Amino acid sequence: MAGWRDDDPGLPIKFGPCSNGEYDPQPLSPVMRETVRRAQVECDRNAKRLGMSRREFLLSVCGAATTLLVLDACTREAIRHVSGSPGATPGGGYSIPPEATTEPDAAHDAIGGEEFVFDIQGHLLEYDLNPVLNGQDFWTRFPQRYCGEDDPRACYSIDHFMELMFLRSDTSMLVLSALPIYPEGSPLSATVMAETRRIAEGLCRDDRVLLHGQALPNVGPLRANLDAMEDLARRYPIVAWKTFTHFPDVFEHDGNAWWLDDHERGLPQVGEAFIRKAVELGIPRIWTHKGFSGSSRFASPVDVGPAARRHRDVDFVVYHSGYEAGGPEGPYTPATAEVGINRLVSSLKRSGIGPNENVYAELGSTWWSVFRAPEQAAHVLGKLLRYVGEDNVVWGTDCLFYGSPQDQIQALRSFHISDELQERYGYPRLSKRLKAKILGLNGARLYGIDPITTRCEFTRRELEEIRKHLPGKDRTLGPATVAAAQHVRDHHWESGMP
Structure with missing residues (x-):
């Protein structure tokens, strides 16, 4: 979509294509392409409505709710089109009330939670x-x-x-x-x-x-x-x-x-x-x-x-x-x-x-x-x-x-x-x-563990300091001999994929 810049964080619900390397990423279906197009439009519209920058809105819980609501709507439209029945509904969907797209409390109720993950x-x-x-x-x-x-x-x-x-x-x-x-x-x-x-x-x-x-x-x-x-x-x-x-x-x-x-x-x-x-x-x-x-x-x-x-x-x-x-x-x-x-x-x-x-x-x-x-x-x-x-x-x-x-x-x-x-x-x-x-x-x-429900919050500086100062030894971990290095190469498949 015109106007979407490289520095935008992208839609908060990621649609790919992407894979974990163990399979070929699947191309976006026509429904998914329409979802992406429409979600970008709706996120822009809601950001302006709330007086927020596009980036701020995309990073908000309302941005995620907006995107899921669009996915749900596009899926419903596709099912009705394919079936030829205006009353047809998909077997699954997302319960996102319209107000969740602009009201943070409603968005939290829909997609937030305090459960143990x-x-x-x-x-x-x-x-x-x-x-x-x-x-x-x-x-x-x-x-x-x-x-x-x-x-x-x-x-x-x-x-x-x-x-x-x-x-x-x-x-x-x-x-x-x-x-x-x-x-x-x-x-x-x-x-x-x-x-x-x-x-x-x-x-x-x-x-x-x-x-x-x-x-x-x-x-x-x-x-x-x-x-x-x-x-x-x-x-x-x-x-x-x-x-x-x-x-x-x-x-x-x-x-x-x-x-x-x-x-x-x-x-x-x-x-x-x-x-x-x-x-x-x-x-x-x-x-x-x-x-x-x-x-x-x-x-x-x-x-x-x-x-x-x-x-x-x-x-x-x-x-x-x-x-x-x-x-x-x-x-x-x-x-x-x-x-x-x-x-x-x-x-x-x-x-x-x-x-x-x-x-x-x-x-x-x-x-x-x-x-x-x-x-x-x-x-x-x-x-x-x-x-x-x-x-x-x-x-x-x-x-x-x-x-x-x-x-x-x-x-x-x-x-x-x-x-x-x-x-x-x-x-x-x-x-x-x-x-x-x-x-x-x-x-x-x-x-057999007790859930840890508290958040672990830290800064990048704290993370770097932990890596420097916690007990541990400095060591090289790769092969130390020509034979060992050759062994690694011999066991490294041609593509490098897992």
């Missing part, structure tokens, strides 16, 4: 701690590289992560989770995670950053991988294990993959040994990437149900809930039982795993992908809440790849599932209590 899928890329590393071109694929820093890599740093999560969103606690990158020299290694946790403790004076331990049982000798798990658990306060059953096949297309239940004999039989090791170490929580498969069949959640049935003493959390980029997501039917999230539902059904048992569904990148398409969003949330359980759907955002998660939080707070879909498919009503469970209470129960 616990993000259990956070990522950053700290290059200063790893001058020679895997994923060295990873940062070039994301729009955050234009964040204003002289060195674009700093846009993914611990500093920016802390600011985006704790200052620019209502997130109170979070979990740092590994990326599908070989751990040697990873910009999100266990060392980087521990440093982030150390900085957060210094700034916030509490324990609000938790850590996952990466486990790659199929990469190299099994015994060495199990020993590496033991070493991680000894050296770091690991609260769960992060796994990728499709790694490295997804990048190298070499068939090197595995299943949690070891059901395919031609693959490394490491799933059972890995799960038993997690239990032995006293950390019986397994987080597995399922969905966003990148053309690898090994990211299917087909193995989740059998593994959960065999190990009732282990909690299995399904990152992305089995969602595949581009969808579309609709109701669970026999004809679509092996598509997208329905694959997870089918795996649980076949294994006799009911709602609220030992399988959890996580929303990172999935909610980002569907909140812009309210009909799909209603089916995604409705299916997960019905089949995985209202106590077992947990909040994650995959940020900082999508910038601050505040817009995703605001969207969930104001989202509703239509009465029609509730009645037809048995989906629950999204009450404030249920949303509070999704945003944080379910995750707190899963980890």
Whole structure:
């Protein structure tokens, strides 16, 4: 739109296109393009009405409410046009009263909240701690590289992560989770995670950053991988294990993959040994990437149900809930039982795993992908809440790849599932209590933690001082020999993508 300058902060609800690097960003649909156009017009109009600059309004809660109201209106118009019925309504939408677009109190009522927000899928890329590393071109694929820093890599740093999560969103606690990158020299290694946790403790004076331990049982000798798990658990306060059953096949297309239940004999039989090791170490929580498969069949959640049935003493959390980029997501039917999230539902059904048992569904990148398409969003949330359980759907955002998660939080707070879909498919009503469970209470129960609800507020100067003065050693963390450097390059895939 003419007149929108480079120094504008942009719409407060971000529509992309964007991705976490594990899938191709989806182009904006005609409905989304119209939403963006109309939201820009409405934000300009409301800013003038309130005597505010465009920038001030876009950064306000009324700006976010305006944008969501426009999204809701455009979605309704599209449904009526496609159906040919003036009374047709979408299966989901945003409950934003018109006054919320100009009255802050009304906007806070619609998209604000005091609930505990616990993000259990956070990522950053700290290059200063790893001058020679895997994923060295990873940062070039994301729009955050234009964040204003002289060195674009700093846009993914611990500093920016802390600011985006704790200052620019209502997130109170979070979990740092590994990326599908070989751990040697990873910009999100266990060392980087521990440093982030150390900085957060210094700034916030509490324990609000938790850590996952990466486990790659199929990469190299099994015994060495199990020993590496033991070493991680000894050296770091690991609260769960992060796994990728499709790694490295997804990048190298070499068939090197595995299943949690070891059901395919031609693959490394490491799933059972890995799960038993997690239990032995006293950390019986397994987080597995399922969905966003990148053309690898090994990211299917087909193995989740059998593994959960065999190990009732282990909690299995399904990152992305089995969602595949581009969808579309609709109701669970026999004809679509092996598509997208329905694959997870089918795996649980076949294994006799009911709602609220030992399988959890996580929303990172999935909610980002569907909140812009309210009909799909209603089916995604409705299916997960019905089949995985209202106590077992947990909040994650995959940020900082999508910038601050505040817009995703605001969207969930104001989202509703239509009465029609509730009645037809048995989906629950999204009450404030249920949303509070999704945003944080379910995750707190899963980890056995007491929610931290106080804000962690700090300045950039305080953050820099904490990094300088907290106890710690100065050290180089990259390879120290030619052979080690060559090893890193040999294990760095050609594209540099995770």
